[in-house]
Amino acid sequence: MAGTNYEPDVPITISPLFAWPPRPGELLAVNARALVAPLLIFYALLSVAIWYLLTPSLASMQTLRPGWILTVWARNLVLLTLWAGGLHYFLHRRRTQGDRLKYTDRPFSHSRTFTANNQVIDNMIWSLGSGVTIWSLYECATWWIMANNPRLVRSWTDDWLYLGALVVAMVFWSQLHFYLNHRLLHVEPLYRLAHKVHHRNPNTGPWSGISMHPLEHLLYFSAPVLLWVVPSHPVVVLMLLLYSGISPAASHCGFDRVEVFGRWSFGAGDYYHHLHHRYFECNYGNRLVPLDALFGTFHDGTTESHRRMRARRRAVRPDADLPAPEPGPELSEVLSDMRDDERY
Numbered sequence: 001m002a003g004t005n006y007e008p009d010v011p012i013t014i015s016p017l018f019a020w021p022p023r024p025g026e027l028l029a030v031n032a033r034a035l036v037a038p039l040l041i042f043y044a045l046l047s048v049a050i051w052y053l054l055t056p057s058l059a060s061m062q063t064l065r066p067g068w069i070l071t072v073w074a075r076n077l078v079l080l081t082l083w084a085g086g087l088h089y090f091l092h093r094r095r096t097q098g099d100r101l102k103y104t105d106r107p108f109s110h111s112r113t114f115t116a117n118n119q120v121i122d123n124m125i126w127s128l129g130s131g132v133t134i135w136s137l138y139e140c141a142t143w144w145i146m147a148n149n150p151r152l153v154r155s156w157t158d159d160w161l162y163l164g165a166l167v168v169a170m171v172f173w174s175q176l177h178f179y180l181n182h183r184l185l186h187v188e189p190l191y192r193l194a195h196k197v198h199h200r201n202p203n204t205g206p207w208s209g210i211s212m213h214p215l216e217h218l219l220y221f222s223a224p225v226l227l228w229v230v231p232s233h234p235v236v237v238l239m240l241l242l243y244s245g246i247s248p249a250a251s252h253c254g255f256d257r258v259e260v261f262g263r264w265s266f267g268a269g270d271y272y273h274h275l276h277h278r279y280f281e282c283n284y285g286n287r288l289v290p291l292d293a294l295f296g297t298f299h300d301g302t303t304e305s306h307r308r309m310r311a312r313r314r315a316v317r318p319d320a321d322l323p324a325p326e327p328g329p330e331l332s333e334v335l336s337d338m339r340d341d342e343r344y
Contacts, residue, residue, distance in 0.1 A: 005102070005105060006100070006101050006102050006255075008256055012301050015030045015287060015289070034171070034288050035168065037267065038267070039250060040171075043243055044239055047235050047242050048235055050079075055075070056071060056072075058234070061140075062144070069136075072139055073132065076139070077132050080246055081128070083249050084246070087258070091254070092108070092205060100259070101257050101265075102254055102255050102256075103254055103256065103269065104254070106203045108205060119200075120205065123211035126210075126211040127212075130213070135221050135241060138225075139241050141228075152229075152232065153233065154231050156235075166236055173226060174240060175286050175288050175289040176291075178220075178223075178285065179284055179289065181222070182285065184219070185219065186284065190215070194216040195213070196213075197213040198212045198216060201252075202277050203254070204252040205254055206249040206250070207249070209248025209249040210245065210248050220244065221244055221245075227240070250268040251269060251273055256268070272286060275301060276299075281309065282297050282309050284297060
């Protein structure tokens with residue numbers, strides 16, 4: 001704990017996917033816990049409801065028409081507004097849990113870096129304008145392809161075992177896909193052209209989740225392209241797209257957990273990714289498919305891990321450095337360091 005900044009217990013734990021010797025029992029337990037996480041179950045149930053209640057039939061989507069395309073876009077716009085807007089309203093406007101479990105007490109920025117000198121407004125413009133539009137374009141393309149290729153559509157009644165396995169596979173595919181496109185976006189010139197827009201948010205909020213440049217949105221939302229050739233079910237497609245579209249609002253909300261009615265809470269923020277927003281050159285992926293551990297860019301939240309990251313950065317850029325904090329690095333130190341970094 002530093003000031004009123006909340007920091008979970010460290011070191012951060014990750015899946016032993018690449019551990020040697022293998023630890024199959026632990027690996028199975030970690031994966032099982034991840035697959036029954038409350039938010040993941042919520043996104044799955046929401047996908048079912050959206051397909052059967054809020055999406056045109058596949059038969060009506062065999063031809064590209066403005067009517068059903070706009071229906072999909074409007075539905076996604078409302079979904080993101082309700083989810084990200086709701087989290088922002090209760091956590092940051094009404095402050096229903098104050099600063100409890102909040103990663104930093106620093107307020108959102110009001111600077112010339114952002115549209116209208118307002119971080120939240122800027123994030124909303126990128127998310128609702130570019131984000132929802134490109135998300136919806138991928139979704140509409142997928143529906144059109146499936147509507148015109150019946151072999152790509154499987155039935156839960158006849159193929160429940162295959163589709164169940166596919167759902168699990170898509171969880172891991174989404175994590176792998178995120179790491180690959182995210183790592184690519186940190187390579188010049190893609191960082192300056194696109195990813196820099198997202199990284200203007202070292203202090204993230206719900207609207208920061210998919211606040212990205214259109215070029216980044218094109219990469220980020222491309223995970224369902226795999227289902228253009230792999231048979232699936234529309235609910236599986238929606239799970240993949242919803243996870244990409246609305247889950248970042250929770251993982252970027254700034255709070256480790258969200259309290260509900262003061263009686264129970266659910267895991268929301270992702271400290272693993274929060275450290276990436278602090279330090280930029282670590283934790284490009286996630287805990288479930290921990291490629292950062294494999295490639296030496298894993299920051300587990302400890303001082304020793306921070307020292308290793310600084311040493312790695314000095315080896316690449318001797319003229320640049322990060323602060324050397326004791327446990328619980330202050331965000332203000334990071335922001336001060338950023339002012340001297342030409343990337344920002």
